[in-house]
Amino acid sequence: MENKPIVEIKDLYVEFHSDDAIVHAVNGVNLTIREGETLGLVGETGAGKTTIARAILGIIAKPQGHITSGEILFDGEDILKYPEKEMRDLRGNQIAMIFQDPMTALNPIERVGDQIEEAIGLHNKITHADAIERAMQMLELVGIPRERYFEYPHQFSGGMKQRVVIAMALACNPKLLLADEPTTALDVTIQAQVLKMMKELKEKLNTAVLMITHDLGVVASICQKVAVIYAGEIVEYGTLEQIFDHPTHPYTIGLFGSLPKLDSTEKRLKPIKGMMPDPTLEIQGCKFAERCEHATEACRAKKPEIYTTQDGHQIRCVLAGKENA
Amino acid sequence: MSAPLLEVRNLKKYFKTGRGMLHAVDDVNFTIDEGKTLGVVGESGCGKSTLGRTILHLLDATDGQILYKGKDITNPTRKELSALRHEMQIIFQDPFSSLNPRKSVSETIMEPMKLSHTMKKQEMIDRTRELMETVGLAERFWGTYPHELDGGRRQRIGIARALALGPRFIVCDEPVSALDVSIQAQILNLMLDLQEDRKLTYMFVTHDLSVVKYISDDILVMYLGQVVEKAHSDELFKNTLHPYSKALLSAIPVPDIHANNELVTMTGEITSPINPKPGCRFMARCPYASDKCNEPQKIEEILPNHFVSCCKCREINHL
Numbered sequence: 001m002e003n004k005p006i007v008e009i010k011d012l013y014v015e016f017h018s019d020d021a022i023v024h025a026v027n028g029v030n031l032t033i034r035e036g037e038t039l040g041l042v043g044e045t046g047a048g049k050t051t052i053a054r055a056i057l058g059i060i061a062k063p064q065g066h067i068t069s070g071e072i073l074f075d076g077e078d079i080l081k082y083p084e085k086e087m088r089d090l091r092g093n094q095i096a097m098i099f100q101d102p103m104t105a106l107n108p109i110e111r112v113g114d115q116i117e118e119a120i121g122l123h124n125k126i127t128h129a130d131a132i133e134r135a136m137q138m139l140e141l142v143g144i145p146r147e148r149y150f151e152y153p154h155q156f157s158g159g160m161k162q163r164v165v166i167a168m169a170l171a172c173n174p175k176l177l178l179a180d181e182p183t184t185a186l187d188v189t190i191q192a193q194v195l196k197m198m199k200e201l202k203e204k205l206n207t208a209v210l211m212i213t214h215d216l217g218v219v220a221s222i223c224q225k226v227a228v229i230y231a232g233e234i235v236e237y238g239t240l241e242q243i244f245d246h247p248t249h250p251y252t253i254g255l256f257g258s259l260p261k262l263d264s265t266e267k268r269l270k271p272i273k274g275m276m277p278d279p280t281l282e283i284q285g286c287k288f289a290e291r292c293e294h295a296t297e298a299c300r301a302k303k304p305e306i307y308t309t310q311d312g313h314q315i316r317c318v319l320a321g322k323e324n325a
Numbered sequence: 326m327s328a329p330l331l332e333v334r335n336l337k338k339y340f341k342t343g344r345g346m347l348h349a350v351d352d353v354n355f356t357i358d359e360g361k362t363l364g365v366v367g368e369s370g371c372g373k374s375t376l377g378r379t380i381l382h383l384l385d386a387t388d389g390q391i392l393y394k395g396k397d398i399t400n401p402t403r404k405e406l407s408a409l410r411h412e413m414q415i416i417f418q419d420p421f422s423s424l425n426p427r428k429s430v431s432e433t434i435m436e437p438m439k440l441s442h443t444m445k446k447q448e449m450i451d452r453t454r455e456l457m458e459t460v461g462l463a464e465r466f467w468g469t470y471p472h473e474l475d476g477g478r479r480q481r482i483g484i485a486r487a488l489a490l491g492p493r494f495i496v497c498d499e500p501v502s503a504l505d506v507s508i509q510a511q512i513l514n515l516m517l518d519l520q521e522d523r524k525l526t527y528m529f530v531t532h533d534l535s536v537v538k539y540i541s542d543d544i545l546v547m548y549l550g551q552v553v554e555k556a557h558s559d560e561l562f563k564n565t566l567h568p569y570s571k572a573l574l575s576a577i578p579v580p581d582i583h584a585n586n587e588l589v590t591m592t593g594e595i596t597s598p599i600n601p602k603p604g605c606r607f608m609a610r611c612p613y614a615s616d617k618c619n620e621p622q623k624i625e626e627i628l629p630n631h632f633v634s635c636c637k638c639r640e641i642n643h644l
Binding site: 044045160188189190192193195214215216217218219220240244245254256257259260261262263267268269270271272273 | 368369475476477505506507508509510511513514517532534535536538539540562572573574575576577578579580581582584591594595
């Protein structure tokens with residue numbers, strides 16, 4: 001039996017309005033993250049990854065951003081209907097987010113410990129002294145000596161700052177952690193340390209994680225489920241094994257073909273031709289058709305339905321299940 | 326054997342800071358043969374970009390020698406330097422900040438030709454058109470400005486500009502690290518095609534080991550300003566000898582769920598490059614460190630054409 005779902009996104013649409021155009025950032029996304037599960041959301045710049053995380057947290061930029069339809073069920077309740085006050089109780093408490101850039105996620109003129117303590121004090125009825133003690137424990141949990149509570153962000157290196165940000169996100173024991181490219185700004189050796197730590201912490205605290213990344217290597221090392229997103233649509237979803245051993249959507253296959261591999265001797269990469277479509281255009285058919293070598297008229301005419309295999313591997317492609325499944 | 330196109334001997338670049346001398350590049354030696362690619366890898370702050378810039382005289386060397394086609398170009402005169410600009414060029418990391426936002430695509434690509442005062446106007450226009458085609462920029466972008474273009478196209482402008490004067494040698498300073506993977510693959514393939522067509526020699530600076538393996542013939546691994554390991558690309562990945570290279574290699578997340586890569590744990594973070602101690606600079610993070618490592622390290626040829634700077638290398642690798 002699979003675990004109980006923590007968050008269920010149903011048919012979510014998000015638009016951004018500018019003076020003369022509407023950007024269709026998220027187009028009918030369905031996603032479920034279950035208790036204790038790490039879901040990797042993989043895609044390129046502008047695919048809508050961060051927008052989904054922001055929608056869950058209720059921090060879509062206003063007034064230009066609009067959630068035009070859909071539901072986000074958190075623990076069974078539609079949080080899109082929550083008033084701001086109730087969202088504020090959830091945010092940083094039951095749902096926390098790690099932002100991409102640790103350099104800008106911390107307040108430069110506040111001691112790092114106080115920044116962690118703030119979230120704890122806000123969401124728990126405990127004394128200030130207890131909150132400080134808990135913040136110090138959080139620092140130790142992420143491998144930073146408690147004495148450094150009183151230091152400022154500029155006294156920390158990039159990897160340390162990201163640890164502080166993680167400590168802050170985990171301080172209230174959230175049920176759901178949204179990690180938006182948490183290691184992209186770090187060097188590989190530091191990235192390896194942070195990923196290892198996140199994996200250990202996740203197992204210890206049993207937090208569900210939405211891991212947003214463009215790096216399939218990071219997905220392979222930390223996730224159980226994978227959703228591939230392209231131009232605001234989930235094009236493929238499955239377990240780690242399904243996606244890595246049997247990538248089926250032409251875009252997913254293209255992503256793997258674009259990566260130089262350490263263990264192969266191939267002389268040329270197989271990149272995906274072209275670029276992601278302009279998000280202000282409304283495209284009738286498959287959004288990937290323009291770049292797809294298998295595209296037919298049928299692909300351009302109508303948005304493909306999701307094809308689901310017997311073991312739950314989902315592919316949004318007309319060809320799925322026809323030739324090679 | 327042909328003579329190397331570029332040779333660097335004991336190159337040093339120090340920066341004066343409030344707290345002492347910052348050893349950004351410290352005693353680096355290497356050669357690159359014509360038509361080959363030298364990959365330079367390391368983490369932020371290891372001096373890899375400074376190395377590239379010092380070779381191109383965007384920074385002045387503190388000490389050491391740079392030889393181009395056998396000729397010493399360490400301290401060129403103004404005239405020599407402008408001649409060198411025709412031979413050696415650079416592609417920058419960030420296609421967003423390395424382009425002048427007030428110059429259109431064609432103006433940017435034409436700029437080096439204008440500055441060289443060697444071409445007539447029509448020649449420059451023809452050449453720009455040709456270059457845009459070479460790097461895959463459609464002619465409709467002739468008068469377009471950088472802010473209207475995405476990262477991949479901007480990087481194509483950067484490449485076209487570097488090619489404008491027909492250089493032999495190009496320093497590629499992380500040219501794909503700001504790009505998405507599918508675009509990254511397009512640009513890498515373009516660079517390889519250009520190299521084949523024009524017999525270009527590249528020095529490819531990057532932190533991404535899978536990219537460097539894909540594109541390089543030889544690889545230098547740098548740590549805090551020094552070369553810790555130097556070998557042919559295949560050899561380096563097959564027989565990684567230096568503890569730092571091993572750690573770096575094991576830290577890359579591999580997009581393969583069946584890969585069994587044991588993480589070589591490396592404690593701590595990069596130490597300060599300001600007034601470094603004479604011993605091994607990796608010592609503080611090295612799992613094999615001992616007293617011997619406090620002495621200055623020499624780079625030695627451990628296996629044929631495979632150089633390592635580590636006194637414990639033979640012991641660790643059972644050689």
